[in-house]
Amino acid sequence: MVLHPARITPIRINNDIFVILFFKGCKIFNSKVHYFMVSKNQIKLITSLQQKKYRNEHQLFIAEGVKVIQELLESNFVLEHLFMTEAIFDTVPVFQKTVVKESDMKRISALSSPSSCLAVFKIPKPLQLETEGLIVALDDIRDPGNLGTIIRLCDWFGVKHLVCSAETVDVFNPKVVQATMGSISRVAIHYTDLKKYIAASSLPVFGTFMDGNDVYSENLPKEGILVLGNEANGISSDIEKAIQNRLAIPRFGDVQQTESLNVATATAIFLSEFRRKG
Secondary structure: OOOOHHHOOOOOOOHHHHHHHHHHHHHHHHHOOEEOOOOHHHHHHHHHOOOHHHHHHHOEEEEEOHHHHHHHHOOOOOEEEEEEOOOOOOOOOHHHEEEOOHHHHHHHOOOOOOOOEEEEEEOOOOOOOOOOOEEEEEOOOOOHHHHHHHHHHHHHOOOOEEEEEOOOOOOOOHHHHHHHOOHHHOOEEEEEOHHHHHHHOOOOEEEEEEEEEEOOOOOOOOOEEEEEOEOOOEOOHHHHOOOOEEEEOOOOOOOOOOOOOOHHHHHHHHHHHHHHHO
């Protein structure tokens, strides 16, 4: 059966109802999220950002998880695009977010158990490195989890600048970003020639060693550079020569056979002592 236009009775509504429905419709339209499949090119780009050379090439990095992404959105980091498996982050403009299937999220995620959201952010331009206050310097830290935790510790203890050797793991490595839990937005991370940086600084330099002076007995200043070394080899010989003050965390166990502390754990103890005494 064909419905003829002449036989359809028009519905009349007054102006007030029309206006209400019009604006309500606009509100619903504006609140909708674009639903698109993740294209092959998008998948290729996003997964390539798990590698440092492509992050440098595109000047982009990825962040996963609601808390991490929310922290970055509230900071000066610039969002490129947000992918979600559910409609969240209402403050993000419609054109900057896409709802995807869980299967697509698994394809673009760097996590073994993908989160409900992944965001692509622009890598910010490096800030000017300050030469005052308490500064943490890392000599060849390789584990992403350690670097991420150290960034969180710097945030906790009010250390605004973290200086890394060129060999230290990239701060925009997805595992590092994940481990920072958003603290990456509040701590400035710099990569430089650590030996030259220490030589040019007028701040006292403290290094962490197994045979150093007991950190609990030392008078520690408010300002200085605290150097922590590689997980397996400690501070390199070149950097060691530039360090005036050697610090250690004493062992209290009866057997005392533990070789060393995890570098992130050691960072927490040293920063706590600097803030307590400085």
